[in-house]
Amino acid sequence: MNKRLKSQETGSALTLMLFAVVLLTLTGMALLNLGFQTRISAIRTAQGIQASWAADAGLIKAVVEMNNKLTAKTWSDISMPAAIDEALFQSDQSFSYQVNKDGSGTYTVTSTGITGPAIKRVYATMGFKGLFDSAILVKDRISLMPNTLVAGYNSQDATDTDFDLKIGTTSTVANSIPIGPGTVIKGDVFVGVGGNPGTVIGAGGTITGQKLTLHEELDFPVIIPPASLTYIGTALSATGATITLDPTGSGTYTGISLSQSGGNQGVLEIQGGDVVLYITGDINMGNGCEVIVRPGSSLTLYVDGNISADNSVGFNNQAGNVRDFQLFATGTDTQEFSLKAKSSIFGTIYAPDVDITLYPSAEMRGAIVGENVTFKSGGTFYYDEALRDNVSIDDVGARFIIKRWREE
């Protein structure tokens, strides 16, 4: 019994003390662990941010690589761009990416960013952007004659009646888009970054949409003629006669010269399919001469020199499909294009550093990019929305853009 009493009293104090010690130790360790975990969490958060930017870097690089291949015309669905564990300048950040094409023909990019144990993934769905998002885009000035109508249509969807059309300039100089009396623009008109629409756009005419200022500079991709074209080394010349080209006649020529003789016009006839010509010199068209694109055929024309036209001459795209006649300025020196038509002009012109003068007898359908664009004869300009909405990988100047993306 004595032992029992002694043991009971001494033991309770010791037990209480031990209990308190253990409790305090556990509390302390819990606090220490909490602080440690907070620190670990902060490090993980920081690494997550770095990994996220690494994934973004991979996505950006993938898009650049994809567009480089498109520009160089070396795109192949069999060997699409990819990268594995590419370090960002000897930092802790690295990325991998791969491009895939699904059954519906949509391209996707998966980019994975890694920093330490942190892994972030970005998934992007790609689309295409063409050269003609605007009906008329210039770097300097658009001159529209009085009573000109600028409107839209959709060659791929006859039921489409709600047209999203815009014309504009990247310039901020006053009166860069003078709008004459009676002129109607059924859409928006924009001016360059920092410009004042009130001074850059003239006060005349009617604009059904808004007057806007660009928020960022627009880029004008450089177009390079296909390297695969056969070098012919001579000019295409027709004097009072017709020369006919089919796809086998595609190639690089030094010029085009069409002239009248003995009451007969010089004619360049395109038929039998898609013809691609790279003209390293000038295109001169005499009175009454024509370049005729027969239905079922198309002409893609890359021109380093000038285009000059006398009276009653023109580019005659008989089917009226604007994609059947495409004109690209590819020269490094100053160029001027003067285009006429006996009736209407159907086609697209991409010449961001060229002064373009148009003389359609009736109307023009398509889209234009130029340094300065002047409509000499008034009339109507119809922008084909399909040029913006139905861009494919085979279109000249088409670029991959990110349509949607998500991050994990």
Place this chain on the structure above:
Amino acid sequence: MKTDVISSKREIRILKAGRRKRASGVNLIEVMAVTAILTITVVGTSGYRYYSSLNAHWAQEQITAARLGQLLCGSWAGVEGDETYDPEEHLESDLEVDVLSPPDSLPPAFVLLGSYRITIEGVAYDCTLAWKDVTPELRAIWVSVKWDWREEDLSNPDKAFRKSFIIITYV
């Protein structure tokens, strides 16, 4: 039998007296020991609490630096790494931004955009922005955030060392 009872009561008294004597001595020692151990434990726990709060402080600085880097990188990438980007102009409405001179060091071949001191909750974060054109279409932007990190004594700048957080990405 009665004698036994008395004897037994006496024994109990003697025992009680002896026990009180012995018990109070033991308790004093125990109390002293307990007090000492508890004091050590409490002081130790305070140390835990101190290091816990220090860790939380470090974590807060680390997260602030990371988010600051994120903010600068996002803001600059938003204008596609433009060479005229000015954090003072873009962020000064929300943050205290001062130009830092001389600029901090750069990675090789990068071009300095600027070096800035941004003070948040009394901590100065030195931020350096630089860029490099990898190809005509691809620009790398580099954002570094450095700050003083004190290992032990938060109030003693002599015990500080530099921590950094760096983001590199393409625009």
